[in-house]
Amino acid sequence: MDHLKQLRQKLRQVIFGLLLLENLLLLGGWYLGSLHRSHVTVIMLIGAGLLAMALTVLAMIVLSNLSLQPLEALWQAVLHISPTEQGVAAPDVNKLRIGKDLVTSLIFQIYQFADVANKAANEARVKNSDISQNFIAQNLPLPLFVMDASDTIIFANEMASQYIGIPVSDLVGKNVYMVLDMSFPSEDTLDNWLKGVKSKNATATGSWERVRLNVRDNHPARHFDLAAYYNRDNPDKNEVMLALFDHTKQYSQDDQAVSFIALSVHELRTPLTLLRGYIEVLEDEIDTTGNPELADFMEKMRSQAEQLMAFVNNILNVARVDDDQLQLSLESGDWPTVLKKAVADLSLRAKVRGITLHCRIAANLPAVGIDRLSIHEVINNLVDNAIKYSGGSRTIEIESKLNKEGLVETTVQDFGLGISSSIMPNLFTKFYRDHRNRAQIGGTGLGLYLSKAIVTAHGGSLWVRSKEGEGSVFGFTLLPYDQLTAELKKSGNQEITRSAHGWIKNHSMYRR
Amino acid sequence: MSEDQDQPATKTNRSVLCIEDEHFIAELYTRALTKAGYQVATIIDGKEGLAAAQTNQYDIILLDLMVPNLTGIEILRALRDPARVPPVRSKIIITTNLEQRDDVRADIEKQADGYLVKAEITPKELVEFLDNIQ
Numbered sequence: 001m002d003h004l005k006q007l008r009q010k011l012r013q014v015i016f017g018l019l020l021l022e023n024l025l026l027l028g029g030w031y032l033g034s035l036h037r038s039h040v041t042v043i044m045l046i047g048a049g050l051l052a053m054a055l056t057v058l059a060m061i062v063l064s065n066l067s068l069q070p071l072e073a074l075w076q077a078v079l080h081i082s083p084t085e086q087g088v089a090a091p092d093v094n095k096l097r098i099g100k101d102l103v104t105s106l107i108f109q110i111y112q113f114a115d116v117a118n119k120a121a122n123e124a125r126v127k128n129s130d131i132s133q134n135f136i137a138q139n140l141p142l143p144l145f146v147m148d149a150s151d152t153i154i155f156a157n158e159m160a161s162q163y164i165g166i167p168v169s170d171l172v173g174k175n176v177y178m179v180l181d182m183s184f185p186s187e188d189t190l191d192n193w194l195k196g197v198k199s200k201n202a203t204a205t206g207s208w209e210r211v212r213l214n215v216r217d218n219h220p221a222r223h224f225d226l227a228a229y230y231n232r233d234n235p236d237k238n239e240v241m242l243a244l245f246d247h248t249k250q251y252s253q254d255d256q257a258v259s260f261i262a263l264s265v266h267e268l269r270t271p272l273t274l275l276r277g278y279i280e281v282l283e284d285e286i287d288t289t290g291n292p293e294l295a296d297f298m299e300k301m302r303s304q305a306e307q308l309m310a311f312v313n314n315i316l317n318v319a320r321v322d323d324d325q326l327q328l329s330l331e332s333g334d335w336p337t338v339l340k341k342a343v344a345d346l347s348l349r350a351k352v353r354g355i356t357l358h359c360r361i362a363a364n365l366p367a368v369g370i371d372r373l374s375i376h377e378v379i380n381n382l383v384d385n386a387i388k389y390s391g392g393s394r395t396i397e398i399e400s401k402l403n404k405e406g407l408v409e410t411t412v413q414d415f416g417l418g419i420s421s422s423i424m425p426n427l428f429t430k431f432y433r434d435h436r437n438r439a440q441i442g443g444t445g446l447g448l449y450l451s452k453a454i455v456t457a458h459g460g461s462l463w464v465r466s467k468e469g470e471g472s473v474f475g476f477t478l479l480p481y482d483q484l485t486a487e488l489k490k491s492g493n494q495e496i497t498r499s500a501h502g503w504i505k506n507h508s509m510y511r512r
Numbered sequence: 513m514s515e516d517q518d519q520p521a522t523k524t525n526r527s528v529l530c531i532e533d534e535h536f537i538a539e540l541y542t543r544a545l546t547k548a549g550y551q552v553a554t555i556i557d558g559k560e561g562l563a564a565a566q567t568n569q570y571d572i573i574l575l576d577l578m579v580p581n582l583t584g585i586e587i588l589r590a591l592r593d594p595a596r597v598p599p600v601r602s603k604i605i606i607t608t609n610l611e612q613r614d615d616v617r618a619d620i621e622k623q624a625d626g627y628l629v630k631a632e633i634t635p636k637e638l639v640e641f642l643d644n645i646q
Contacts (some may be wrong), residue, residue, distance in 0.1 A: 214615040221615065262611035266578075269609035270534060277540035280634045309631055316611055463555035 003102030010098055010199065011067060018059040022052045070099035070106075077107040081114040129236040130153045138175040143244040148237045151176050151194075155238075163244060165219040176242075181214040182226075190228060194240065197230045204230045210251055223251035240242050258447040261319040268312050275305050298351075303349040310380050317377065318446045321453045328371035332481040335368045335408055336361045339400055342379040350387050355394055357383065368408050369484035374454045378462075381447035382474045391416035393471065403477065411475040419466040427464060428452045451476070459484060526571040527551040528642070531561035531587065533579045537630065541574065544635035550642070559584030565591055570602045572642060575624070576609040584603070584608070585620065592623045594631075603645050 029048020033041035049382035073091040080090045093104045104127075121124050131137045131146055132155055143160035147153055156171040164171075164179065171179055182190065190208065197204040206228045229241040279302050288295035343359045350357050377512040386396045403409040419427065448462075453477045455462040466472035528550045532538040538554045545552045553570070555561040558579040565573050565587065573591075577584035584606065591600045605626035612620070621627045628641065 214614075215619050217619070221613075265611050266609050269629070270537070273609060273630040274534075274536050274540065276631070277537070277635050280636055281540070281543070283635075312631065 003105055007099040007102050011063075013058075014066065015063065018055065018063075019453075022055050022059075025052050025055065058441070064096050066360055069096055070103040073103045074106055074110070077110050081111065092235055114304075131236070131238060140243075143246075145171075145176060145180070145242040145244075146238050147176050147240040147242070148190060149233075149239045151240070153179070160244070163222065163246065164213060165216075176240075180242075183209050183212040183214060183218060184208060190226065190242075192383065193228070194230065198232070201230065202232050206230075210247075212251075221248075221252070222246065223248045229363065261315060265312055265316050268308075272305065272309055272312065272377070276302075276309070279305055290373050300347060300352045303352050306345075307349060307384070310377070310384070312383070313377060314446050317374075318450050321450065328454070330369040330371055330458065330484060332367045333372060333375075334368040335365050335370075335410075335478070338370065338372060338375065339379065339398070339410065342376050343383070343398055346380065346383045346387075349384070350396065353387055353390070355387055355390055355396055357396050357398060359398045360400070364402060365400065365408055366402075366480040366482065368478040369481045370478060371454075371456065375458065375478070378451045378476060379410075379452050381451045382476075385447060385474070386414035386416075386472075389416045389418075390414045405477075407477040407479060409475055409477050411470065411473050413473040415471040418468040418470050419464070419472050420468050424464070424466070428462075459487070525549060525551065526573060526642075527553070527572040528572045529564055529602070530554045530574045531558070531565070531579055531584070532574065532576045534558070534576070540635045541638060544639050545642070548639045548643070550639075556580070558584070558587060560561070562587045562590055563574065565600065565602065568598065568600055568602065572645065573602045573604045574607050575604055577606060577610050577620075588620065588623055603643070605645070 025048050029045050029051075032048075033044045036044075073093060073096060076088060076091040079085045079088040082088075091103075091107065093100055093107065096103055117356040126133070137144060137146075137155065138157055140157055141159060143163040144157045145153055145160055146155040153171050153174055153176050156168050158168065161168045161171060166179055170352075177191070184190070188208070190206075190211075193206045197206070208226045211224055211226045213224070215221045224247055225245040226245045229246070231239060231241075233239075279298070283298055283302065286294070286298075288298060339361060340359065343357055347357050383396065383398070390396065395415065397413040399413070400408065400409070400410040452462045455478075459479045462476040464472060464474050464476070523627060525640045526544055528611065528646055530545075530552055532537055532541070532554065533556045535556070538556070541555055542552045550572075553564070555564055556579070558581040560581075561575075561579060562582055564570075575587060579587075588606070590596075591602075591604060603625040605625075605628060606620060606624045607628050607630050609630045617627065626641065628638070633641070
């Protein structure tokens, strides 16, 4: 304020001085004129007037320049710090002839304001780019993960940490697939989506329903919908964002049906365990050499117990297929060994019905990609059917060879009742059974449905050829292991897991 | 049971703790294992089973998952607790007829030395399995 007063004072002084000088000139002209009342007077007056006018113009120029000097310096100072004006020099206050102190102090203030504004803007920028400082990200009532271009988690909010049961500090810096062991209901996984968008899009969004977070170290399984946002080369490295929407309660209710089956299976398995145990003891310890009928009964008992066990496993697996949970882990297998073992296990069941199993396996078979337990069930079901529908015929032919497409094809042929063409289309439907035979022949109608699902999951196909009254041939193909791995490599899958139409591991490479 | 003499000379004298609440199954397993030269103790109750297992005097523990008072999972967790001193050195084989989700089963298998579905093995096959456990 003092500076302003000083400036006002100075301006007043200058204006006052000039006006005084002008008036003195006019007064002097008038006085000189009054001394000589002649032409001289007029000339004097005109001279004084002209001089006063010149002085006024001069005063105008000097005054305007002088009074505007501080404003100009201020203007220059503002331009100097303005981010949009480049290359404006800072004003030189020493050149000021008027208001130097005021301008110096004002410019100082301007610089200070600018500094504060700059700092605030910088802080805001830092806050914005540092997502861990971001209020919304931190307090979003959804689990949120942010990853960089290499799928490394760079941020996870508190909800995310709680949801998957891992502290934030243990999440940051980890590969996302290492901490999020997710299963998706189809091949459309996060991993596959990311691979796609990374090559095509600058930004993209994706969403998935019914994603499952698998059980880990006693942390319960979670079910959720997932949304992802992708932004290539994000300056703050926030390349991928994942938000999880929990539906554990709702989606796991769908598992209840399986739980019921699992419980029933448990109840069935206990007596079955005992039955098989006692049969084994009896077979070992009762001497039946003198009594072939007793030996025959014993075999029948054992074969029935085995059949019951196969049935129980069938129910379980059908439940798994229906619930998208049948998961195979395919490995390289020597097909003749696997097939022979399965056929040997079944020969007792055939024998008690007076049927012989003939097995012919080509010598040149390559190793196949199989899940041993599941494929065993396929053979089991096909041979079991052949036994059931053999009618009066006494042989079943099992054959395995390399087909024209280079796949390992296995056929099971019986020479019994055959299948009417009218029911062929329904053959692989769940619970479907040939009504003509329903009364005489036991079964659930699950075997073929399940076998087809298993073979399909192996990447092969299951087919049937039949003529009523002449018997049926059921055949299925399996992929040579080399071909399977090549195919999976193409699709980028590192470990070989398949499902009937079910859970696909998101990124098997990081499976625990 | 005079057949005991016919058995081949046993290569094992190992001790087995069978935590199993189904009496008949325990009986069948004990019979087969004893014949094969194992020393078998059977406990029905989960709590008592855990206490016995913690004495560390068994080479092998057969652990049913559904036993009264304390579940097999809880027993397994207690025995495999990394903070336990001294650690239980017994091999733990889960024997169950319970159907588990694949991921749950995998989680259990990680902590145990074996996982058997009882309905899928006969007592003799159990003996073979244990014979192969080092």
